[in-house]
Amino acid sequence: MGTSANSVGRWALLAALAITVVMIVYYALGGDGRLAFGMAVVSLATAGFVYLFYSRLNTIQRTGTMALVFMILVAVLLPFFFLASAKVSADRTQAQYNNQLNYAAGLYTTYCSQCHGLLGQGLAAPQLNNSLSYHPNGNPPLSQLTAVDINRIITAGIVNSADPSLKNYLMPQWGQAYGGPLNTDDVAALTALVVSGDPTLQTKESVPNNTNGFAFIPNYLTTSALQTAYQQQLTDLEHPPSASIDLTNQTAVTIDAITTATGGFQFYYIDPAGKQYSTITIKAGTKVTWVNQSSAIHSVTSGTYPTDAGLFPSDTQLTPSGATSQYSVTFTKSGKYPFFCLYHSNMFGEIDVA
Numbered sequence: 001m002g003t004s005a006n007s008v009g010r011w012a013l014l015a016a017l018a019i020t021v022v023m024i025v026y027y028a029l030g031g032d033g034r035l036a037f038g039m040a041v042v043s044l045a046t047a048g049f050v051y052l053f054y055s056r057l058n059t060i061q062r063t064g065t066m067a068l069v070f071m072i073l074v075a076v077l078l079p080f081f082f083l084a085s086a087k088v089s090a091d092r093t094q095a096q097y098n099n100q101l102n103y104a105a106g107l108y109t110t111y112c113s114q115c116h117g118l119l120g121q122g123l124a125a126p127q128l129n130n131s132l133s134y135h136p137n138g139n140p141p142l143s144q145l146t147a148v149d150i151n152r153i154i155t156a157g158i159v160n161s162a163d164p165s166l167k168n169y170l171m172p173q174w175g176q177a178y179g180g181p182l183n184t185d186d187v188a189a190l191t192a193l194v195v196s197g198d199p200t201l202q203t204k205e206s207v208p209n210n211t212n213g214f215a216f217i218p219n220y221l222t223t224s225a226l227q228t229a230y231q232q233q234l235t236d237l238e239h240p241p242s243a244s245i246d247l248t249n250q251t252a253v254t255i256d257a258i259t260t261a262t263g264g265f266q267f268y269y270i271d272p273a274g275k276q277y278s279t280i281t282i283k284a285g286t287k288v289t290w291v292n293q294s295s296a297i298h299s300v301t302s303g304t305y306p307t308d309a310g311l312f313p314s315d316t317q318l319t320p321s322g323a324t325s326q327y328s329v330t331f332t333k334s335g336k337y338p339f340f341c342l343y344h345s346n347m348f349g350e351i352d353v354a
């Protein structure tokens with residue numbers, strides 16, 4: 001056997017070492033570890049074979065053996081290429097998803113936040129960011145919906161069924177097909193945003209990752225007014241209105257329907273010092289009067305949103321002014337009387353009759 005004849009073997013080993021070094025660098029720069037390790041092992045093993053065969057076999061055997069080695073090499077490498085390309089496309093899907101959520105957060109800040117809150121916590125309209133620990137009315141019914149439902153709601157709105165004309169929308173129609181400003185991509189992005197805020201919906205809709213799109217909203221607080229409102233709403237979330245106040249020494253009590261500092265609506269008993277209470281305790285025989293001090297129509301409905309529990313007669317049209325801007329009920333039996341507004345699911349309170 002020729003001594004310098006195994007130069008092919010030596011070149012093969014050298015090439016394998018070079019590939020190994022490249023793979024180490026690739027891995028060090030954040031490349032896929034399994035791919036780098038696999039490539040290095042395969043090339044070193046192949047070079048080893050080539051070296052052994054070239055030192056033992058004659059020319060004809062070498063040619064056949066090399067063909068075999070080459071085929072094995074390709075067969076072994078193929079899965080690694082598939083692995084690598086699957087990973088690249090998964091990364092791309094994740095990045096696209098995050099971009100979509102980020103885009104939606106911009107739309108949300110512009111079109112939705114004034115009713116649904118800058119944190120998705122719900123103001124005059126229901127909470128949409130379900131991952132918040134704050135659930136004023138229990139879990140919103142959102143997680144029972146699907147992405148298709150949410151898409152339809154955003155596109156076509158929710159009509160006020162209490163208004164017989166059916167022309168009054170509680171939730172506006174946003175889709176261009178309904179005269180709104182948003183195209184189907186916009187609505188799809190907003191749907192993804194709402195889904196991303198709810199862990200149950202995330203699972204149901206098998207989203208690419210569990211990013212909560214509402215976390216992108218601070219990117220879009222482009223005015224100081226928006227920044228202030230965001231901080232204020234955050235504070236309100238962390239410091240919900242005070243607990244119960246004892247009013248058993250009164251015979252008549254007023255509960256105001258007001259526009260809150262954050263632009264939502266709420267029912268409060270307001271004490272002489274200006275402190276707001278959602279729950280009051282009164283004695284039997286006390287007359288409670290709700291007064292609408294805001295600019296929107298409300299209802300005074302017993303129970304919890306959205307079902308009238310019939311605990312006392314309700315008023316479905318507490319108008320902003322005129323005779324129907326007030327509504328009174330005298331409570332004669334002890335018990336707990338929660339109440340809410342049909343039109344603003346976050347608007348609620350409770351009367352405890354001692």
Ligand code: HEC
Nearest residue numbers: 111112115125126140141142153154158170171172174190
């Ligand atoms: C003018 C106030 C207002 C604006 C602005 C608004 N909504 Fe609404 N939205 C509502 C109200 C009120 C409801 C609840 C209607 C009801 O009681 O059924 C609602 C309901 C929804 C629901 C259904 C919630 C549930 O729990 O069933 C979704 C989803 C929704 N809105 C998404 C959006 C999106 C996305 C935007 C921005 C493009 C937006 N809304 C803008 C008032 C608004």
Ligand SMILES: [Cu+2]
Nearest residue numbers: 298341344347
């Ligand atoms: Cu209301």
